[in-house]
Amino acid sequence: MNEYYKPNFERECEQLVNNELIDRNWFKTIIKLLEQGNVALIRLGKGGSESKVFSGGIAQIFRPQHKNIKKDPNKDKQVDLKYIQGVYSEASTIWLAANSKDATTNLLPFGWALLEVDPKSENEALKTWCEQQPKPDFDKAAIIAEREAKKAALQQQEAERLAKLQADQEAEQAKQTLLNSASENQKMVLLLVEKYHASRERQVDTSSPLLKETKDLISYAIEQWDQLDKQFIAQHISVELIKTRIDLKKKNAEKDLQKLLNKLSA
The missing domain is CATH 1.20.58 (Methane Monooxygenase Hydroxylase; Chain G, domain 1)
Structure with missing residues (x-):
């Protein structure tokens, strides 16, 4: 698995490191974990489909000429994303994850995951690495509780609506019965x-x-x-x-x- 995915990962990360989008030390720690032999790299989801298909020259991409000059707001330089019309062996789109929409550094390549291979004991290196990673800035329990509260409120509203509907129908029926008699x-x-x-x-x-x-x-x-x-x-x-x-x-x-x-x- 590493033989299949690692070259794409390294090539992608080198490009991101050179553009100062991800941290080189973070990249090195991933490579070090992979070298242990009991950790596997895998590409997940739609974002990784292109690297899967185009790996090994199985397919190629035709891209028309396109040029887009993007200025980095935090640096006095421009990133020239210029594509010349032709046939390419890899995709140009790289997905990144960030803690905020305005972040331009210390990003993470999106769509990659590490698998613990045949764990007979705790992989301390992988465990330590996981503990050092940024934790999501949200309270999962609070979000679940809020979601359940909204669900319960909607159910209560629906129950009240149905009860009122039934009461109105019964009142109308009683009124009609009274009127008829x-x-x-x-x-x-x-x-x-x-x-x-x-x-x-x-x-x-x-x-x-x-x-x-x-x-x-x-x-x-x-x-x-x-x-x-x-x-x-x-x-x-x-x-x-x-x-x-x-x-x-x-x-x-x-x-x-x-x-x-x-x-x-x-």
């Missing part, structure tokens, strides 16, 4: 109650058509309805319901409404 007088009461629930627009008692309709129906019920229908309107129409839509501004308006409602049970 109601007398004509009771249907007028239910339709009036629905008007109170159908909108949040508020009205003032001095000019409220909804309040006038309510008082007219109550007065008509007092004079014309039987006791059963009177009890029905008394159960469904209350001062509290009226106040959900009507602002009672007149003097003694609430008291007068309650007196009118009390006549239903007289």
Whole structure:
């Protein structure tokens, strides 16, 4: 495996070292680990596919002419990336990893991994090297906890949505059942109650058509309805319901409404 991957790794790292993008000492420690014979180098992921395919001259790349002068913001020099049209035996793209998007030095070649080969005991050299590497600047446990909390919150929201949907469906079904079994007088009461629930627009008692309709129906019920229908309107129409839509501004308006409602049970 090292015979296959090591030449590509060395060639890539030499180029990066020469451009002062990675640290030479870091590169040397990798080579030293590979020389022990119990550590293998492997290229992972999409970023390494080109070096796998083009290794050994199996395939080549045709590249048109392209020139891009890139100025290093931290150094008084330019990196000339000039490609001449032709056929090439290797890819030109090298992927790098960094601790921040603005980093230009001490980067790491992306897509390489070390494998511990047939470990019969702890590989102290590899263990020491791993311990010396930069650690990710994040709290894994906190990230997992936050993710689980968001997941639980979404599940709770979905459960509440489904519960509300079921409650609305049951309420609608109950309302329809009640409407189907109601007398004509009771249907007028239910339709009036629905008007109170159908909108949040508020009205003032001095000019409220909804309040006038309510008082007219109550007065008509007092004079014309039987006791059963009177009890029905008394159960469904209350001062509290009226106040959900009507602002009672007149003097003694609430008291007068309650007196009118009390006549239903007289």
